Amino acid sequence: MKIIVAPDSFKGSISSTEAAAAIHRGLLAGSSNLDITSIPMADGGEGTVEALTMILEGRLIKKEVTDPLGRRVNASYGWVESSKTAIVETAAASGLPLLTKEELHPLSATTYGTGELLEDALDRGAETIILGLGGSATVDAGTGCFQALGATFHNAKGERLDMNGRELGNVASINTNQLHNRVQNVHWIIASDVTNPLLGEEGAVSVFGPQKGVQQEQQEAFESNMTHYADVLEAHLGQKLRDKEGSGAAGGFGFTLYGLLPHSTVQSGFQLIAQWSHLHERIKGADLVLTGEGKLDEQSLYGKVPVGIARIAKTYNVPCVAFAGTIEGDVSGSKQEGLLTVLPIVDAPMSLEEAMERGDMLLQRAATRFMEIRKLDTNNTLGEVTP
Template structure:
């Protein structure tokens, strides 16, 4: 009887997309046994890789557009387009993401989500009836104001002058004009895909938790918290909606807060759960013999809402063994077994630098899956 394996990894950030990782793992499995049935389901959590994952499930094409990166430089970014349902899939990371900047370029005072707004505007002009917006991986702490500026919203200072929005501008906002917002913003069905549940403010908020990875220094943390607090008060006065405490309002540098405040009840979905549901992962698990997942680095944070653990939990429920391939293991992951992850296997098979490991990611994934099957069938 043929063995059936589900391959459902997240991206190996900086090395492979989830689609590329899944293909490499499948190649290694079928090199071991050409008759093996392998079902690849590339995964994501709303961040980088969401477009690839959804296009692989739903079909569709990529639409390229000249937009601004987080620092206002022209780049080519893309979004997914599913024509038969007029659905656009936009990742915040595509135009406003951390991978677009070198470490020394991280500057949350100056970065903006304007480019994400340009992608959305293009989708609206194309006739989108539904927009799936993946929040994650942004290099910004502008609360999504740059995006809404690109979509026609005017953020005004106390003199009534229009502001160019970025992190530093948040505390200068005294009024908001939403009448000028793109007219189709209210006509489309919105789904916000994110696995972040943090509120906007406080010790678990956008600035405190995610600010440092975007370049916010320890000295700047209270400054940004004050800016975000002041901005939130202006928005809540304007909309009469109190969204700062909503789960996910802190996602993507506070982007969630402005989305919840200015859109009319957008649907919010776990990025992982959305992809798992649309790919019928549960159905595929029903007759599977093994599940292989993975991501670039697995550490203690991987136990809290990350894709591999989500996959493992579903596999455990279906009583299917689950393993994870990873580029790097860090910290104590003993608890992973209780979540359903029976083996965590590093793909690196000899001493090498991080740069070499990342550049050889596809090859290493292929070899690791083949190596695991040799042990599995001993």
């Protein structure tokens, strides 16, 4: 029996690579007559570096950088020597996983550390840079990143600003003359599955601000700062970009990338990994597909990894099942997308914290239970398997 194991990360618990390994172990504990191919997935956010680096047979480069609040932390990016390709994700240096809920401070948070990772990749001789947008703890529109790469942002007095969410409202001019000399010589691929515009009810502040710590009473001020910055950058560029699809990604990072890297290629993070891992071809020849993520809810139906996997499987009439740490709301619509069922991995009463600490073991046991149940599937709706 050929099985494709293609999970997303179980955020806050285990990476997509760890999730795939746990499912793999669990399946083999339930049946030995299996041909399993593991393909860790991501959508441009947390896990993108690990997944793509493994697929492209690269290695991880570790570097001490600045976290969202200005502290020094170790972060990694992927490096593929044969093609001089770097894979960087905003979550690694500027992401929510680096902060506790109490530490979220979007006024002070900066993407400077992401710029430091990119600078290291440029100095290493990168010819292609894949930059995954997602999971950031920032609403500085990526200005901190470009500051690390040599751009300068000035207030009305001409004073240089250290960029963060607060300073967006003080930017009066932008100087890109001192940008890293290789920035424009690199093929940039922006990996993101976010299609939101920069401003408005579907924009960076309104939709993604709360998860980064923007309180309801602060939203108007943050939106005003973002609008002011958009006015300044668009005047600097001589073109309007605020309504471009994806400009609201990663706290407005997409907007600045579109403006200062006009020749970059924008691609769905999920589709990028699917393409380079030959996911369609592998699923087409499989008997069963297993996927999963930490929380599966109604938002998952709008294109998160498990549903993206299920849609591909449905195309080839291959059954697809998802594991989830938590199932929230009505996810019955997932059946129409190709998910036969969604299975929770928690198998006993426990707190969320305990479940996240034990994610690896819980997922492995859930996979074993699935295989045991599969042996009872006399209608063969989930692919053939011999006990």
